[in-house]
Amino acid sequence: MHNLNPNEPSGPLENRWEKHLFGLALIAPQNRKKYNIIVIGTGLAGASLCATLGEAGYNVKSFCYNDSPRRAHSIAAQGGINASKNYQNDGDSTWRLFYDTIKGGDFRARESNVYRLAQLSCNIIDQAVSQGVPFAREYSGYLANRSFGGTQVSRTFYARGQTGQQLLLGAYSAMSKEISSGRVKHQSRSEMLELIIVKDRARGIVVRDLVSGEISAHIADCVVMCTGGYSNAYYLSTNAKGCNTSATWRAYKKGAYFANPSFTQIHPTCVPPTGDNQSKLTLMSESLRNDGRIWAPKNIKDCNKDPNNINEEDRDYFLERMYPAFANLVPRDIASRALKGICDEGRGVGSKVNNQRLGVYLDFSSVIEKIGLEKVKEKYGNLFDMYKSITGENPYQVPMKIYPAPHYTMGGLWVDYNLMTTINGLFATGEANFSDHGANRLGASALMQGLADGYFIAPQTVANYLARSQFEEIDDNHPEVVASLESVKARIGKLMNAPKPKHSPDYFHQKLGRILWSACGMSREKQALKAAMKDISELESEFWQSIKVTGSESDFNQTLEKAGRVADFIELGYLMCRDAIDREESCGAHARLEFLAESGDAKRDDENYSHVAAWEFQDGTPVLHKEHLHFEFIKPSVRDYK
Amino acid sequence: MNFILHIWRQQNAESLGDFVTYQVDNIDGDTSFLEMLDQLNEQLIEKGEDCVVFDYDCREGICGTCSLVINGHPHGEKNATATCQLYMRDYANQNELWIEPWRASSFPVIKDLAVDRDAFDRIIQAGGFISVSTGSAPEANSQLVSKDNADNAFDAATCIGCGACVAVCPNASASLFVAAKINHFHQLPQGRVESKNRAKRMINQMEVEGFGSCSNHRHCEVVCPQEISVSNITLMNSLL
Structure with a gap:
């Protein structure tokens, strides 16, 4: 190092x-x-x-x-x-x-x-x-x-x-x-x-x-x-x-x-997922948090009720309650974790995915009352239209539902x-x-x-x-160029001709996504990360055994494009977990459950982790190097948004 | 929901294409149109067949990559919506769907449902810019722009360059695309200096690319996912 x-x-x-x-x-x-x-x-x-x-x-x-x-x-x-x-x-x-x-x-x-x-x-x-x-x-x-x-x-x-x-x-x-x-x-x-x-x-x-x-x-x-x-x-x-x-x-x-x-x-204001065939998530601009108020039902029994029929006193405006100074405008990581916490308690709303309701309300009724429908339309019109076209619900009448997504x-x-x-x-x-x-x-x-x-x-x-540099002339016959071309062709050959082709690129990508979302998403923990690294290694071997790419490599082939990208994501996913294990502190978006304050806020360890973790690929394994961060002008303080 | 899909398959620009019929079953109403095609492609991979190529990227209606003609309508029948923002609940009453690429000789089919829209890039390269270099800009508030002008410029600038206007036009004209860019800059004092020259160069390039002329069918503004108005074309013509 x-x-x-x-x-x-x-x-x-x-x-x-x-x-x-x-x-x-x-x-x-x-x-x-x-x-x-x-x-x-x-x-x-x-x-x-x-x-x-x-x-x-x-x-x-x-x-x-x-x-x-x-x-x-x-x-x-x-x-x-x-x-x-x-x-x-x-x-x-x-x-x-x-x-x-x-x-x-x-x-x-x-x-x-x-x-x-x-x-x-x-x-x-x-x-x-x-x-x-x-x-x-x-x-x-x-x-x-x-x-x-x-x-x-x-x-x-x-x-x-x-x-x-x-x-x-x-x-x-x-x-x-x-x-x-x-x-x-x-x-x-x-x-x-x-x-x-x-x-x-x-x-x-x-x-x-x-x-x-x-x-x-x-x-x-x-x-x-x-x-x-x-x-x-x-x-x-x-x-x-x-x-x-x-x-x-x-x-x-x-x-x-x-x-x-x-x-x-992980961005707090996205349209919640609705089912297994979801291909991507859509962000609703964070500017919505300027005027929208985020809440969830106080009581689990209200979670499947029409939100407009839930009384004011039965609503928990949890960001306003937890962070009175910044309220709905707390930074993204803090908002995302709070939202997930509410859903994990069982107070989420919306359709159930894997038996859990993934969503909380983002409500514009008070701002509509205050500045009028036209002003709200002018400010957020296209975002509201977008939400309506995705969900089929009208956010001018029914509160939006939001859930965090990687962003x-x-x-x-x-x-x-x-x-x-x-x-x-x-x-x-x-x-x-x-x-x-x-x-x-x-x-x-x-x-x-x-x-x-x-x-x-x-x-x-x-x-x-x-x-400041001198450059020698090189052309396509240079051994390094030839070798690079060959390695690309060899890799494509491997993707096209797995020993036992069985599964599509999306199959592997979804599997990787689930592993990373649960182990290396909004909250991380040593044992879960270790297990995830093992799972990812297994997924990697399975991938190269059974990736199935149809069509030809000498053609427009989106399946081949995806396969190459997923192969790289799998290796990167491993490194993400490796890095998350190594950083035994919580900071910003990196929330290690072992290093959170009782309030749920991140607990930094400046003495041991005030560095950039830079990983080098050495003979197939990641080796850690550190760039120590020096704060000459700002004194690192506790990031308190209360 | 179950659907019968007639999808245009074409190996490349030189070969002839044809409709091929597929079936997809158990599609949920909250599934997007493109996710429905994803599911078809998963089936094709399982069978060992080459997937249907179609363009997509952001899947939130802003990048302008997606481009399908569905039952004869570019981006489907729904107003102000790009293909990627269509959901299968909108097709509950139509179990047979015809899916084709944009059709215009200036947008040659590359494969299946994907077309080559480089002609749009070349039109922008011909003059769709303000000739300012990095570093030479004055203080941003030194030149005021009335709110009306700024709003009009924005309305024109929302064009996502998808090409639906060309696909629907009987003349395969790119007038709406070109006019929107010309008007966007014309509304702003910093863009107005070059307006006439810009219009001339962009329109000239549009003709070189083989797009037709506008003959006021006005189908373009109906299919435009950003609801760009044909009044932009009036402004463009007034600059000539």
Whole structure:
């Protein structure tokens, strides 16, 4: 085990990024076209990076698995994006956004990175507005803000319930401008299946064309992964069906460290599951918690009653009762655990799945009474419509039902202050890296991080890497390239020709999901995690024995795509449990039952666990390395939302 | 519920396709339309057959990937809804379903129910952007936008680029898609500077891609999952 060097600058926090920028090497405009950069993924992080690198004059090759860059899952983010503009004069500042993010992450993130994120937040809004992102505005013509997800200031910018979609369309249009300039060459319906490393440097990737099945190698001077998170390890999550860990997992298996894999966020406000054939869960924006009141029946006998017939005195507004100061706006992890607790007590509502009612009410009747139906429609109209189309129930008349679902993964590839992984020339941005959210992400921070990385940080640090490196010419005949191509083909061959083909990819994925949801979800415990690791190992052998993929590998084959992704999720699931066992404390979203206060709140152990756990793949087993976190400016405190 | 499904199967763009009939049984009303197809594909895997290819991703109506013509209606008969947001309870009275891909020569079938919509990306690349580079943006509140303009821009910007407007149009016109993008930017002062040029370039690209012209059938706004209005097309034409 060795200590990881995050390459942070030193000195006063507010000067660090500027100081660091000045120390970065530059490449003159006329020389930039000599460099080739591969970008994988075109969500907020990837699209914004492609646009910025293209504008600067580099040659960029980008890939995404979707049929268009505009469809990446960033599009589904509803609520908003934070920026410390302090337009509302409510005491916000860079420092406060920094503090809220560090505290929200339960003091498990790097101070320098988070401060930089807060500093860049304002530039992102400027950039997005200039691209034509139609943020909500006041009648005066000024930008509107709202308070969102556990903050006491109004710093969230939003575009009704489609903030992610509008920001991505902004980044996608900027990227499209660079595609037409010829500096960005983009390939849709393509999936990265291997990383090519030559002399300890990331020099390319192997890609499968999802339509023709063709396997090809792509060489460059460096590789940036903007491939999102891995919530789909749980099978049921709010992520798009195609979201996967394969790119980051290939990198891990080639030597990039995977940090805090067990830090996964379970979002409290999702539409509850209704049955066994459910393929995904849908998030209802957390902004609903601004005006909706969460409650469950006080008495189990009321759980199958029409909620409108349950008297006020028989309702338990449990978040307001448990956390009077923040009430319905407590951070996501706290809300999710409280909700699960109520359902585990048997006070859940809605249809029974596995003999348990999974849901509590989110009630808008008092706000409708207060500000009127029209105002509520204007604020939440599209979310209410979405709920109605999924459930067939009208939330203007009957309270919504919500239940937690996996939503975001704070863990990801370990990166230093330059967003570079432990492999030279391999960068990771956005949700694919672990960097800024510690053990729990605050609402409206994911969009901010993806865009800060893509527009402002990675373009500078990637240039610095290129300027300081010498690259030898390589082509498709290089032994490393040939070997990478061969290993991809061999793996596909194994997936297509299991010894005893019997079960579909979804069969294994659902099994893995159930194991992870119960052992490595909202609450974890040593024995259960150990048992889960054993179950996952068995599932892995069963998978390779009996995975059944029909059709051909030289064709558009969605079953084959799924099989490859599930194989990687199974291995990652094992590492998630391994990491969760190792962290003998509770922090943020990581709630170890052995380390909870009587109130149910997380009990951190700063003496022993104030570190990032970064796992290295060594001869088939994960080996732990630690990056110790130093808090020079903020004193870690108990995260008390009472 | 039990359903008889007539599904368009086509190996690739060059080959001829045809309907193949399948049956799925015991479908719950809360099952989504795409989950029903998932169940069919599970059956096909069990039988050792190649699965039906169909596009999907977010399954919450926002990414614009899903694209099915169901009983002759792009995204099914339900208004303001993408295919992934359809539930089988809506089909309680129809036990026979015809499922086809988008049909337009500019959207060639790739396989079965999936089509190639790259033409939309190329239209955006031709001018569907504001020409600003990263880092050169002024302070966000330095330019005010009236709430009406901001709301109109947003209404146009909600287009998810699914292509249902093309699939339903007798001319396979992409006018609604193109007009929505043009109007989105035209409503905003920072976008208006390039409006005329943008409109010219995008419309030109639309023709190059082989999409037809608008002849006011107005089917597009009826099938649009985001209810984009044809008044966008009026605005687009006024810019020419």
